[in-house]
Amino acid sequence: MTVRPYSDRQGSKREQVEEMFDSISPRYDLLNRLFSLGIDQGWRKRVVRMLGREPVERLLDVATGTADLAILGSTKAREVVGVDISEGMLKLGREKVQKRQLTDRVTLQRADSADLPFTDAHFDAVTVAFGVRNFEDLERGIAEMVRVLRP
Structure with missing residues (x-):
């Protein structure tokens, strides 16, 4: 299923999402906390708890944004890779990781998400938080996550 772009402008949904998140990245964390009344943080913690008690070797966080879930995931994984289409969001995420x-x-x-640059069965766990709503091709994005996940 391909999702239509957000507006009638030129460009795919992917391009529009990338541009939007690049432009709001400096305020994203604040807006997310305000609009969700902080519930977003609880949801991420719940995802990490769902990974189980034993640490996993490799975790992939898709649509990582400013890396909140990837950072939390590092408490349960020896290696975490976060991917996103927005360089603006990744820049903030890298600052958090370094800090x-x-x-x-x-x-x-x-x-x-529709073309993950990893070999088949490369990760022990894959997470995605809110970014799934922005996948241009939902079925392909999910298929890619399944492809890189170990059985």
């Missing part, structure tokens, strides 16, 4: 001294465990890179 928390997690650069040896958490790496962030620009990538599209």
Whole structure:
């Protein structure tokens, strides 16, 4: 299923999402906390608890944004890779990772959920928080996450 772009302007939904998040990235965390009344933080903690008691070797966080879930995921994974299409969001995420001294465990890179640059069965766990709503092709994005997940 392909989702239509947000506006009638030129450009795919992916391009529009990338542009939008690049432009709001400096205020994203604040807006997310305000609009969700802080509930977004609880949701992320719940996702990390769902990873189980035992640490996983490799965790992929898709649509990582400013890396909140990737950073939390580092408490349960030896290696975390966060991917996002917005360089603006990744820049803020990298600053957070560095501030928390997690650069040896958490790496962030620009990538599209519909074309993940990893081999099949590369990760022990895959997470995605709110970014799934912005996938241009939901079925392909989910198929890619399944492809890189170990059985």
